Amino acid sequence: MPFKPPDVAKCPVCGKSVYAAEERVAAGAKYHKFCFKCSMCNKMLDSTTVANHELELFCKQCHGRKHGPKGYGFGGGAGALGMDKGERFGNKECEMDNKPKDTSGVTGTGGTGPKCPRCGKTVYDAERAIGVITPWHKSCFNCKGCKKSLDSTTMAMHEEEVYCKNCYGKNFGPSGYGFGQGAGTLSMG
Template sequence: MSEAFDCAKCSESLYGRKYIQTDSGPYCVPCYDNTFANTCAECQQLIGHDSRELFYEDRHFHEGCFRCCRCQRSLADEPFTCQDSELLCNDCYCSAFSSQCSACGETVMPGSRKLEYGGQTWHEHCFLCSGCEQPLGSRSFVPDKDAHYCVPCYENKFAPRCARCSKTLTQGGVTYRDQPWHRECLVCTGCQTPLAGQQFTSRDDDPYCVTCFGELFAPKCSSCKRPITGGTGLGGGKYVSFEDRHWHHSCFSCARCSTSLVGQGFVPDGDQVLCQGCSQAGP
């Protein structure tokens, strides 16, 4: 009489049947699967002993069930990502959770270096100055409509330029004849004294300090020989003109008695002027 050879679970004879040997004894295939097989996390069916089983984060899958939850592509031999317990192939993950580079139109992969500004995203190497086309990286930049400029390029392109040296004005500056000037560039044409904040005038569009303008261009008083600046609007001083000669009000007096002739009748006597009394008195 033959020795008993039965399933350790259901006790049915295993003679002539397929079985699986374990440390606790032999099992018929149905009992082995019911006792030891894992349940697929996707289809909730047992993963039989003859099926290829995949394991990820305490979850078990049939090979055919281990697929992207969106496109259903098999992930058995593909890189994948788990998002909120859902398995996603890289393409679907990038499409759903990655942004698109505003410059090249390609996907900005999760974890890659990127720059974000104004609701847009760029690869770090795609975020370039619209002027010099160099990467802006972490440098300061100035947005202008759809363009972005590094500070030097923006200043070179948009900042006002000094009327004298033609270099850009980035701060400070003064306006003369509706044009911008560096404060240090607005100087007297004669003596090079800075004119910013000072009273000055111009001749042929060239600026001059009061002193240089008087010395160079103002008429000279026929008495004291000093410049008369009243007529230039540089001090409000009054003067008297007669023929081609000029006098300060304070200098327009009789050459003999020194009486002021301002508003009075006078008589020219060669290079001098005399009051009527001195003129009538004779030499």
């Protein structure tokens, strides 16, 4: 009986034969050691960092960017909002992209949610400033005067705009002799 060599698997990345001394295995397929890397960011992988999608290899982070759930409310842990699809690695789409679609023609103004008083765009829960009744984007919730970032304890409202307490006092607070002298002094005489 003639000698028959064992079947040698072909690497799904390069299509060449993979021999036992150089093989890495994922999802039942054999890969070369140097082909066993993320198809988006090219990071070298091992059995603990590999994620596979239809024989295409990814690091777990890039797999999540390309094939994981996306949109408001999905994140990378610790309450994070994950919107990174890996565009810098060439990924243009995501299987489960559920970001609300804007049908108005003006970016960010569509949707049925409340609108931000500063920019007029829809305010989704994940980007809403916390602690204020009127919905604002976190990025828009800053002092109109000095642009200082605000929260519910450092803001003052005037005619649907927000100010830090310092700018509010300068622009809309009491004025005249004795006001703003410091140390709580007020002279009315």
